[in-house]
Amino acid sequence: MNPTDPKSPPPLSIPETRKGSLEAARRQEDPRIQAVIQGHREAAESLLEDMLPRVRNLVRYLVKGDSEAEDLAQESLLAVLRGLPSYRGEGTFRSWTDRVVARTVFSGLKRERGESPRRSEEPVELMAVASADAPLDEYVHRRHMVTLLDRIPAEQRHALVLHHVMELSVPEIASELGVPFETVRSRLRLGRTALRTLAEKKAVKEAEEKES
Incomplete structure (x- = not known):
C-alpha cells in the first residue's frame, strides 16, 4: 500500500479527541504512565521501581524456580513497558499489569518446555521480595x-x-x-x-x- 497514492485508504489513527481522553485516563491513574509513553526515562525508572516487588512476587507465585522466576520477572517488566501505549485506563493499572505479567510468564513457560528438559520436582528455596512498606x-x-x-x-x-x-x-x-x-x-x-x-x-x- 502506497500512502502517497490518492486511491490508498488513509492510515488508521486515533482521533485527537479519543487520544486526549486516553492520555487523561492514564494521567488520572498514574501521571508516570503517560510520561513513560512520551519517553521520560526518570518516570520509567520510578514506575519500574514501584512495580518490581509485586511483579517479582506474582511471577514467583506462578513459577517454580528462583532463576527462572527472575528471568521471567525481567521479561515481564519489559513487556509492561512495551505495552503501555495499549493501556486505555479501563480497570486499574495494577490489574492490567498483572495480566501482562501472567501472559508473559505463560508464554515463557511454553517456550521453556520446548527448549529445556524436564526440571527436577524437588522444591526450591523461595525468592520473594518484600515491598518497602x-x-x-x-x-x-x-x-x-x-x-x-x-x-x-x-x-x-x-x-x-x-x-x-x-x-x-x-x-x-x-x-x-x-x-x-x-x-x-x-x-x-x-x-x-x-x-x-x-x-x-x-x-x-x-x-x-x-x-x-
Missing part, C-alpha cells in the same frame, strides 16, 4: 504460600494464583488460559484441597519438631 508477617506468609505452591501441579497453581492473587473470575481465568469453565473450577477445587492438606501436614511437622 510490607510488614514482616506478610513477607513470611508469602514465603509459606510459595513453598506450598511449589508442591502442587502447575495447572492448579496457575488457576489459584489467577483467582486469589490476580482476583480474576472463573470465566476470566477460562478465557485467559484457553480452557473450559468447568476445568478451571476443577483445578481450583483440587488446588485448594492440595494446599489445605500440605498446610496441615506442615503444621503437624512443625508442632512435632517443637516438642522434640
Whole structure:
C-alpha cells in the first residue's frame, strides 16, 4: 500500500479527541504512565521501581524456580513497558499489569518446555521480595504460600494464583488460559484441597519438631 497514492485508504489513527481522553485516563491513574509513553526515562525508572516487588512476587507465585522466576520477572517488566501505549485506563493499572505479567510468564513457560528438559520436582528455596512498606508477617506468609505452591501441579497453581492473587473470575481465568469453565473450577477445587492438606501436614511437622 502506497500512502502517497490518492486511491490508498488513509492510515488508521486515533482521533485527537479519543487520544486526549486516553492520555487523561492514564494521567488520572498514574501521571508516570503517560510520561513513560512520551519517553521520560526518570518516570520509567520510578514506575519500574514501584512495580518490581509485586511483579517479582506474582511471577514467583506462578513459577517454580528462583532463576527462572527472575528471568521471567525481567521479561515481564519489559513487556509492561512495551505495552503501555495499549493501556486505555479501563480497570486499574495494577490489574492490567498483572495480566501482562501472567501472559508473559505463560508464554515463557511454553517456550521453556520446548527448549529445556524436564526440571527436577524437588522444591526450591523461595525468592520473594518484600515491598518497602510490607510488614514482616506478610513477607513470611508469602514465603509459606510459595513453598506450598511449589508442591502442587502447575495447572492448579496457575488457576489459584489467577483467582486469589490476580482476583480474576472463573470465566476470566477460562478465557485467559484457553480452557473450559468447568476445568478451571476443577483445578481450583483440587488446588485448594492440595494446599489445605500440605498446610496441615506442615503444621503437624512443625508442632512435632517443637516438642522434640
